[in-house]
Structure formats: structure tokens, C-alpha cells
Amino acid sequence: xxxxxxxxxxxxxxxxxxxxxxxxxxxxxxxxxxxxxxxxxxxxxxxxxxxxxxxxxxxxxxxxxxxxxxxxxxxxxxxxxxxxxxxxxxxxxxxxxxxxxxxxxxxxxxxxxxxxxxxxxxxxxxxxxxxxxxxxxxxxxxxxxxxxxxxxxxxxxxxxxxxxxxxxxxxxxxxxxxxxxxxxxxxxxxxxxxxxxxxxxxxxxxxxxxxxxxxxxxxxxxxxxxxxxxxxxxxxxxxxxxxxxxxxxxxxxxxxxxxxxxxxxxxxxxxxxxxxxxxxxxxxxxxxxxxxxxxxxxxxxxxxxxxxxxxxxxxxxxxxxxxxxxxxxxxxxxxxxxxxxxxxxxxxxxxxxxxxxxxxxxxxxxxxxxxxxxxxxxxxxxxxxxxxxxxxxxxxxxxxxxxxxxxxxxxxxxxxxxxxxxxxxxxxxxxxxxxxxxxxxxxxxxxxxxxxxxxxxxxxxxxxxxxxxxxxxxxxxxxxxxxxxxxxxxxxxxxxxxxxxxxxxxxxxxxxxxxxxxxxxxxxxxxxxxxxxxxxxxxxxxx
Numbered sequence: 001x002x003x004x005x006x007x008x009x010x011x012x013x014x015x016x017x018x019x020x021x022x023x024x025x026x027x028x029x030x031x032x033x034x035x036x037x038x039x040x041x042x043x044x045x046x047x048x049x050x051x052x053x054x055x056x057x058x059x060x061x062x063x064x065x066x067x068x069x070x071x072x073x074x075x076x077x078x079x080x081x082x083x084x085x086x087x088x089x090x091x092x093x094x095x096x097x098x099x100x101x102x103x104x105x106x107x108x109x110x111x112x113x114x115x116x117x118x119x120x121x122x123x124x125x126x127x128x129x130x131x132x133x134x135x136x137x138x139x140x141x142x143x144x145x146x147x148x149x150x151x152x153x154x155x156x157x158x159x160x161x162x163x164x165x166x167x168x169x170x171x172x173x174x175x176x177x178x179x180x181x182x183x184x185x186x187x188x189x190x191x192x193x194x195x196x197x198x199x200x201x202x203x204x205x206x207x208x209x210x211x212x213x214x215x216x217x218x219x220x221x222x223x224x225x226x227x228x229x230x231x232x233x234x235x236x237x238x239x240x241x242x243x244x245x246x247x248x249x250x251x252x253x254x255x256x257x258x259x260x261x262x263x264x265x266x267x268x269x270x271x272x273x274x275x276x277x278x279x280x281x282x283x284x285x286x287x288x289x290x291x292x293x294x295x296x297x298x299x300x301x302x303x304x305x306x307x308x309x310x311x312x313x314x315x316x317x318x319x320x321x322x323x324x325x326x327x328x329x330x331x332x333x334x335x336x337x338x339x340x341x342x343x344x345x346x347x348x349x350x351x352x353x354x355x356x357x358x359x360x361x362x363x364x365x366x367x368x369x370x371x372x373x374x375x376x377x378x379x380x381x382x383x384x385x386x387x388x389x390x391x392x393x394x395x396x397x398x399x400x401x402x403x404x405x406x407x408x409x410x411x412x413x414x415x416x417x418x419x420x421x422x423x424x425x426x427x428x429x430x431x432x433x434x435x436x437x438x439x440x441x442x443x444x445x446x447x448x449x450x451x452x453x454x455x456x457x458x459x460x461x462x463x464x465x466x467x468x469x470x471x472x473x474x475x476x477x478x479x480x481x482x483x484x485x486x487x488x489x490x491x492x493x494x495x496x497x498x499x500x501x502x503x504x505x506x507x508x509x510x511x512x513x514x515x516x517x518x519x520x521x522x523x524x525x526x527x528x529x530x531x532x533x534x535x536x537x538x539x540x541x542x543x
Contacts, residue, residue, distance in 0.1 A: 028059055033194050035227050035257040037063055054080055058089045058128075062096075067262055070097055088118035092128045099135055102328070107132075123155035131164045137171060144168035159185035159192050166198060175202055193219040193226045200229070204236050212236050227256040234270065243274045261287045265297050272300055277307040295325055303337050311344035332361035336368055343371065348379040359391075366396040370405055382413040382429075400440050400447070407436040407453055414460060426460075433457040448480040452491055459498065468502050475499070485522065493522050500532055512536055 028047075031040035040063060047056035057080030065073035074097055080090035095110035111129060118125040130147035133140030148165035155161065166181030179202060185195045200215035213236060219229035234250030237243075250270045257263045268283035281304040284297040291297070298321040305314035318338050325334070339355035342348075355372040359365065369392040376385035389398065389406050398406075414429030434457035440450035455473035462469040474495040481488035481495075500515035513536055519529040 026055075026059075028056075032059075032063065033228065034223075034225060035263065037067065037260065037262075038258055052084075054084055054087045054089050055124075056080075057083070057087070058093050061090070061093045065093070065096055065100065070100060073097055086117040088114040088116075088122060088125045089128060091117065092125060092132060095129075096132045096135070099132060120150070121154055123151045123158055123161065126151035126154065127158065127161045127164055130161075130168065134164070134167055134171065138173075141168045141171035144171070157188055159188040159195065162188070163192070163195055163198065166195075170198075170202060175206060178202055191222050193222045193229065196222065197226075197228055197232060200232055200236070204232070204239060207239075209236060209240055225256055227253050230256060231266070238270075238273055247271070247274050247276070261290045261294065265291075265294060268297060268300055272304060272307075275307075277304045280304050281308065293324055295321075295329070298324060299334065302341070306337060306341050306344070311341060314341045315345050332358045332365065334358075335361070336365065339368075339375070340371055343375050343378070348375045351375045352379065363391075364395050366392060370402070373405060373409065377409045377412055380416065382409055385409045398439075400444065400450070403436050403440050404449075404453065407433045407457065410436060411457065411460065418460070418463075430457050430460045433460075446480055448477055448488065449491075451477040451480065452495070455495065455498070465498070465502050465505060468506075470498060471502055489522055493519050493526065496522070497528060500529075504532065504536065509536060 028040045028043040031037075031043060041060060044056040044059045044063075047053055050056070057076050061073040061076035061080070063073075064070075064076065073093065077090045077093035077097070080087045080093070084090075091110045091114035095107040095114065098104070098107035098110060111132070114125055114129065120126070126147050130144040130151065133144040133147070136143075145165060145168045148161055148168060151158070151161045152165070162181045162185035166178040166185070169175075169178035169181060179199065182195050182199050182202070185192055189195075196215045196219035200212045200219070203209070203212035203215060213233065216229045216233040216236065219226050220233075223229075230249055230253035234246045234253060237246035237249055240246075247270070250267065254263060254267045264283055265287045268280050268287060271277075271280035271283060280300060284301045284304065287294055287297045288301065298317070302314055302318035302321050305311075305317050318334075318341050322330070322334070322338065335354045335358035339351045339353075339358060342351035342354060352372065352375045355368060355375060358368060359372065369388050373385040373388040376382070376388060386406060386409060389402055392398070392402065410429045410433035414426045414433065417423075417426035417429060434454050437450055437453040437457060440447060441454060444450060451473045455470040455477060458473055459465070459470035478492065478495050478499075481492060485492060496515040496518045500512050500519060503509075503511035503515065513533065516529045516532045516536070519526050520533065523529070
């Protein structure tokens with residue numbers, strides 16, 4: 001199954017939005033779009049000696065900002081202002097840093113300075129103000145649209161402004177207006193590969209995969225070295241469940257983008273998503289050697305250890321990650337994985353706390369309810385475990401698997417009571433287990449395992465087998481499963497052993513021999529079958 005939440009958790013975190021850095025046609029901007037950041041830095045640094053180097057300082061600061069190097073970003077924005085105290089565009093940059101830090105009042109102060117020094121007439125400054133608000137997600141979309149419209153009033157022929165406008169509409173989930181803005185950008189510059197990239201992303205989000213593929217292909221046609229298009233085309237194939245094709249396409253992205261820790265981090269994330277967990281771990285470790293505090297790679301390292309069934313290493317890794325990560329930037333999946341890792345390490349109480357946090361953040365994660373219920377059950381909180389499945393009903397109808405796990409929880413509760421010699425309480429739980437399993441057999445009467453589960457629930461209420469409560473259910477199981485003996489071998493041995501013993505107690509020798517002989521046919525070395533047949537033989541001779 002394609003887990004879309006994993007895409008959101010890993011890919012979105014690994015791929016910060018690539019901002020627009022300068023006017024359309026700028027060689028530095030084109031290098032940034034190709035994710036050739038070192039090349040872009042080299043281009044812009046050569047422009048710092050120019051009389052009007054404002055945009056170069058801003059572009060350099062923006063590159064560092066979008067690779068999470070805030071101190072370096074601030075250095076270049078401030079240098080731009082030092083060279084020109086009225087550098088409106090670099091005040092925009094300082095505002096973006098404060099937005100990243102969550103200090104909106106300070107960000108607004110810088111933006112007001114930018115508007116003051118540009119007299120609200122510079123289309124590029126207005127466009128970059130609009131672009132700044134995109135980092136705020138849907139909450140910033142209205143402001144982004146407002147500033148991009150003001151920019152269009154000053155300059156109707158800048159495709160960059162329409163790109164930003166389209167991105168803002170996309171945040172508002174207004175695909176129609178977003179596409180209109182992107183199409184206008186293409187009318188102004190039909191070689192603007194990034195706009196085709198955005199159109200492809202829009203089509204992907206609406207699951208129009210054919211149009212998305214065409215848009216990404218068009219971007220590659222415009223520039224065969226356009227790495228982001230290969231990246232998103234790989235993502236598209238991932239969404240479509242074509243993992244091999246996704247990985248080979250993403251490999252082209254890695255080959256074309258700069259060989260930086262950021263690129264390797266993206267590759268590691270994609271390896272994880274396509275279930276290449278061992279390779280993802282190797283890549284993540286290499287990135288962490290150069291960037292030990294890389295949030296996404298520390299997260300992915302912990303996730304990968306769990307997927308590789310190495311719970312001890314997973315726990316060590318996720319403890320490290322949770323200690324280093326900004327608490328305000330932890331995502332639901334972090335708590336989910338932490339909970340699952342703790343559960344694997346026999347720490348159900350802590351596991352419960354973290355899984356509950358995950359569901360508070362995303363109650364629609366239907367796959368997590370079973371794990372949470374299991375953690376409650378391991379902690380002997382059976383009522384809580386059943387309650388979890390009731391909560392799940394709000395988001396998804398119960399499946400056969402849900403009834404199976406719910407039945408198992410009742411069985412566990414019953415076995416605990418039986419061990420404590422509380423027979424009446426134990427039988428109540430066993431009856432509830434049978435009722436739960438019965439929901440499977442009523443809707444799926446030919447599902448063999450449903451009858452097997454009911455047989456076990458009934459057998460638990462009749463531990464001496466004197467009443468034969470499980471008899472009809474084991475017989476029905478044999479009837480359905482008997483045609484596929486290899487598939488159901490172990491369970492057919494269980495069913496025939498029960499029936500053989502039951503008929504032996506009832507004195508029905510022929511039926512007892514029939515079932516014990518079937519056990520022996522299934523497992524020639526079965527000691528119980530050999531002992532039972534021997535005892536039945538002795539009894540017959542004594543008579």
C-alpha cells in the first residue's frame with residue numbers, strides 16, 4: 001500500500017520550497033532552479049562588487065535561508081543593507097528570517113521598512129513580499145495574493161509574479177485560479193520550466209497523473225538538465241505505486257543535482273518511501289556525518305531502523321532525534337514511530353502516551369489504532385484497547401482484521417481472568433470474543449479463519465472439552481480449509497486434535513480414530529496423534 005502520510009512526513013520535510021531569487025532570466029536564479037546552489041552562489045558573489053548589488057545579497061541570503069542556514073542568510077541580508085541602508089529587498093530577507101523563527105511582529109517591522117524604502121512601487125520587492133508569505137502555508141495565502149496583485153499592477157509582464165500568485169492560490173486549494181496564473185506566466189515566458197513543474201505538481205495533487213506526467217516531461221523538454229522535474233516525476237510514479245520506475249527516475253534527479261548533503265538527504269528520503277530501507281539508512285548515515293543535526297535524516301534514521309526490525313537501535317536513534325528536534329516542529333508521524341518503537345522495546349506505557357499524541361494530531365491515521373489498542377492490551381488495559389477500536393469507527397468501518405484484533409483482546413482478558421481462577425469473568429470475555437469473531441463469519445461465511453477463531457473462543461469456555469462447545473466451529477473450519485491442506489496445515493492439526501480428543505471422551509472410537517489419523521497424515525511425527533491412536537488401540541483390545 002502506498003502510504004501518503006509518509007510522503008508528507010518525509011518528502012515535504014526534505015524538500016523545502018525553492019523560492020524565487022531574482023528576476024526572470026537571471027542566470028543565478030536558473031542555477032538555483034536546477035538546485036545547483038554552489039554554482040548560484042558563485043554567480044551572485046561575482047555581482048557583490050557591482051554598484052547595485054542589492055539583489056545579489058538578497059539572492060545569496062535566500063539560498064542560505066532555504067537550506068536552513070539562518071545565520072549565513074542574515075549575514076548577507078545585513079551586508080546588503082550595510083552597502084545600501086535603503087535596500088528594500090534585503091529588508092524583505094530579514095523579514096523572512098523572522099518568519100522562520102516565528103517572530104511575526106519583527107517580520108512585519110522589516111516588511112514595513114521594505115515598503116517604505118521601495119515606496120510600494122517596486123514590483124520585484126512586492127513579489128518577494130508575496131513569496132515570503134508562502135512559508136506560512138494557508139494562513140499566509142491571502143497576503144501573498146494581495147502583494148502579488150500589487151506587483152502585477154506595477155509590472156504586468158513578469159512571469160515570476162504570476163508563478164508566486166499561482167502558488168498562493170494553490171495554498172488556498174483554489175486550483176482553477178492557480179492554473180490561470182501559471183498559464184499566464186507561460187504566456188509571458190514559454191521557456192519557464194519551473195511553471196511547468198508547478199503545473200505538474202498541481203495535477204499530481206488532483207491525481208490527474210497523465211497531465212502531471214506531460215507537464216513534468218515538458219519541463220524536461222525545455223531543459224533536459226532540469227533536476228527538479230525528474231524529482232517530481234519520480235514522486236509522481238511513487239504516488240502511482242510504480243516504485244521501480246519512481247526510483248530510477250529519482251536517480252536521474254540525484255545525478256543532475258549538485259552532490260550536496262541536501263541532495264543526498266532527498267535521495268535517502270525517497271529510498272525510504274520506496275521501501276529500500278537499508279539503502280535509505282546508509283544514505284542517511286552519510287548525510288549525518290556532514291550534518292549531524294539534520295532533522296529529516298535523524299528522523300529517517302530512526303524510522304528505518306524500525307522498518308528493518310532493529311528496535312533497540314531504533315529506540316536509541318529516535319531518542320537522539322527527539323532530543324535534537326525543535327518540539328514545535330515535531331510531526332504526528334514522529335510520535336507514531338516513537339510509540340511503535342517503544343512498544344517493540346516492551347515499554348507499553350510510554351508507547352501509549354506517544355501514540356495518543358500522534359492520533360491527537362491526526363485522528364484519521366487509521367493504521368495506528370490497531371497498534372495503540374495492542375499497546376493498551378499489553379499493559380492489561382483491555383477496556384481501553386476496545387475503546388480505541390470504537391474511536392476508529394469514526395474514521396473507518398471495522399474490517400475483518402479489526403474484529404480479529406478486538407476478539408484477541410477479549411481472549412487475552414479472558415485468559416488473564418482464567419489464570420486468576422475467576423471463571424465466570426473469564427467466560428464473559430470469551431463470549432465477547434466469540435461474538436466479535438461471529439461478525440466475521442456472518443459477513444464472510446466462507447472465511448475459514450473466522451470459524452477457527454470462534455472455535456478457540458468456545459474451547460476456552462470448555463477447557464475440559466466435556467461439552468464440545470468448539471465442535472461445530474472446528475468442523476466448519478475443516479470443511480472449508482480441508483481442500484488446501486498445505487496452506488492450513490498447522491490449524492487443521494489443531495482442529496482434528498480437538499475433535500479426536502472430543503470423540504475419544506464420548507466413546508466414539510471410529511470418529512476419534514478418523515481425526516487422530518488425519519493429524520498423523522498431516523504430521524507423521526506428531527506425538528499426540530501417536531499416543532492417542534495407541535491408547536485407543538489398547539482400549540479396543542481390552543474390550
